Amino acid sequence: MEKIGIIGLGNMGMGIAKNVIKDGYATMGYDLRKECLEEIVSHGGEAAESVSQIGDLCGVVFVMVMNGDQVKEVVTKLSPGLKDRGTIIITATITPEEVREAYSIAKKSNIKMVDSPVSGGLDGAHEGTLTLMTSADDQTFNDCKNILEAISKNMFHVGKKIGDGQTVKASLQSFIGSTFAAIFESLVLGSKAGIDGKTLYDVFSSSGVSSPLFKNCAKLIMDRKFENTGSHISTMYKDLGITMDMAKKNGVPMFTTSAAFELFQSGISMYPEGDNWSIVKVLEKMADTKVEW
Secondary structure, three states: OOOEEEEOOOHHHHHHHHHHHHOOOOEEEEOOOHHHHHHHHHOOOEEOOOHHHHHHHOOEEEEOOOOHHHHHHHHHHHHHHHOOOOEEEEOOOOOHHHHHHHHHHHHOOOOEEEEOOEEOHHHHHHHOOEEEEEEOOHHHHHHHHHHHHOOEEEEEEEEOOOOHHHHHHHHHHHHHHHHHHHHHHHHHHHHHOOOOHHHHHHHHHOOOOOOHHHHHHHHHHHOOOOOOOOOEHHHHHHHHHHHHHHHHHHOOOOHHHHHHHHHHHHHHHHOOOOEHHHHHHHHHHHHOOOOOO
């Protein structure tokens, strides 16, 4: 069984690493942070000294970094070691154009690629229940299916072209970001009009809009937990920027998503260290109210 590499051992990458190790794969990880390297060793994996070492010693490599420039840099460094034999799985959320540029780099060294952004958050990563939006040719997808099943309970082969996975993810983030904005506004509206948070939560949870996303979001808001919950505001802000860029290139009006994007922009300027739920404080401040149980 070939060794699996993981580049990027943050919250999501570490969750992926833990489940790959749990599934019996020899696993090597790399991150710029020493504490992350120590953690993967504590879970039974190996710590690499560099990206290129992972390229030399692994056959399949997950890439979970922050942006497209980092993805392309990592693919470039992996290419000499993976040449003519390896596969790179891009689980980071970047633009469709960026993942295609990364694929162009990989193809020069005859390296296969799977475009597979994820959804499911911190819990999904650590519990191995992520939703995968995977695009690759049939052969590459089938070759990687077992390793992908180690981290996912909902895997969708959304297309054969690299970039299709990122396209689906950008569309999904439009829905999720807009839903967050609607949740924040509805809770602040009810609160300002004199209804306590528990009543709002109970009614919304019993209606057609009830969902795990709503329940988790509302509970964190009312418990006033705005940091270190695993959903940093910068990630959704970045993802919505990708969505808006894709909409512009395709000539699609995005009235709701553009409003959500502006709301997240306000949130990240006021609470740069906060998680997604911090945005409710922007609306609370404007409305002079507070959402509580």
